[in-house]
Amino acid sequence: MAEPVHIALSRQAHDRIADRRVDEAWFEEVWADPATRVLVMAGTRFRRSGGRVVWVSPEEAPEGTRVLLGDLGGVVHLAVVADPGLADEEWTGLRGIVADVDEEEAALVVHAVGIAEWLFATRHCARCGGTLEPRQLGHVLRCASCGREEFPRTDPAVIMVVVDGEAPHDRCLLGRHPAWPPGRYSTLAGFVEPGESIEQAVRREVLEEAGVHVGEVAYFGSQPWPLPRSLMIGCVARAESTEISVDGEEIEDARWFTREQMRSEAEAGTLVLPGGVSISRSLVEHWYGGPLPGSW
Numbered sequence: 159m160a161e162p163v164h165i166a167l168s169r170q171a172h173d174r175i176a177d178r179r180v181d182e183a184w185f186e187e188v189w190a191d192p193a194t195r196v197l198v199m200a201g202t203r204f205r206r207s208g209g210r211v212v213w214v215s216p217e218e219a220p221e222g223t224r225v226l227l228g229d230l231g232g233v234v235h236l237a238v239v240a241d242p243g244l245a246d247e248e249w250t251g252l253r254g255i256v257a258d259v260d261e262e263e264a265a266l267v268v269h270a271v272g273i274a275e276w277l278f279a280t281r282h283c284a285r286c287g288g289t290l291e292p293r294q295l296g297h298v299l300r301c302a303s304c305g306r307e308e309f310p311r312t313d314p315a316v317i318m319v320v321v322d323g324e325a326p327h328d329r330c331l332l333g334r335h336p337a338w339p340p341g342r343y344s345t346l347a348g349f350v351e352p353g354e355s356i357e358q359a360v361r362r363e364v365l366e367e368a369g370v371h372v373g374e375v376a377y378f379g380s381q382p383w384p385l386p387r388s389l390m391i392g393c394v395a396r397a398e399s400t401e402i403s404v405d406g407e408e409i410e411d412a413r414w415f416t417r418e419q420m421r422s423e424a425e426a427g428t429l430v431l432p433g434g435v436s437i438s439r440s441l442v443e444h445w446y447g448g449p450l451p452g453s454w
Contacts, residue, residue: 166261167261167265167268167382168380171265171266172228172235172262173230175229178295179297180294185226191234192216193215194215194234196216197211197237197266198244199239200244201241201242201274202251202252202274203250204250204267206250206255211255211263222240222241223277224238224295225239225270225297226295228266230262237269237273237296239273239277239296252384255267272310272382272387277296279386280308283308285304285306286301289301289303297310311387312382313388314356314359314389315347315383316348316350316359316360317346317391317392317393318346318347318360318363318364318375319331319394320368321397321445326417330445331346331364331412331415332346332412333346333367333404333410334410336407336410341428343413343430343431344432345438346412347390348362356375356393360393360395364395366405366408367408367409368412369403370401373396373398374396375393376393376395377391377392378440379392379440381435381436392437394444415429424450424451424452430452433452
């Protein structure tokens with residue numbers, strides 16, 4: 159049996175204690191407890207100091223929408239989504255911490271950012287345009303006019319390492335976005351369209367972005383990614399053609415890499431691979447067979 163693949167943010171890092179979201183008496187006790195940890199969100203940004211995410215006590219938290227994240231190690235963690243104007247140069251978004259944040263802490267932050275992004279983007283009732291009011295500690299929005307309830311949405315997106323040939327002589331396909339710094343390459347990815355299966359989405363995205371036809375698609379694992387509200391569905395795809403033709407918009411260049419090419423270029427710094435908690439790193443190293451040097 160193959161060893162399980164580790165994908166950051168995919169194991170249960172905190173207990174969401176969802177049943178407590180409607181327990182007002184319990185929440186008042188938690189809010190009065192100085193041991194409770196609160197992540198203050200200025201819109202979708204938060205403070206970072208000395209390389210660490212800043213958590214405060216409820217007493218130190220500003221006014222805002224209170225969000226129950228859950229229990230980690232016997233400590234209740236919350237978020238307060240406050241006015242975006244609170245942020246200054248010490249505040250950052252999720253991309254500012256993904257390279258080196260502790261995985262357990264990252265799971266809490268991802269939860270908080272996901273809810274904050276949803277609250278930011280969902281201002282009016284989709285049915286009548288009425289005002290939405292938060293309920294269940296930030297996890298439901300209820301229309302004050304028609305009573306319709308709105309819940310957080312997650313958009314499925316596929317992310318794949320495309321493989322040509324048989325190990326150990328196979329190659330993998332990586333591409334780069336036009337806005338990326340020189341040398342940065344990553345796995346291909348894209349959103350699942352309505353009426354489309356995961357396998358169909360993988361084949362369509364690879365063909366659109368790199369001009370490569372894909373046959374077999376195998377599920378690898380998944381990872382929540384709230385930028386703005388995605389669930390990244392990792393796959394290993396088998397190429398049925400090898401000629402590359404990039405679209406020039408989403409993908410500026412794409413290349414086939416052997417393991418030796420990938421290792422030597424990563425060591426030299428001419429190839430910059432995804433890093434941090436990204437599932438892209440897990441996909442690439444799964445194909446490679448172990449850790450690789452360098453990261454974004």
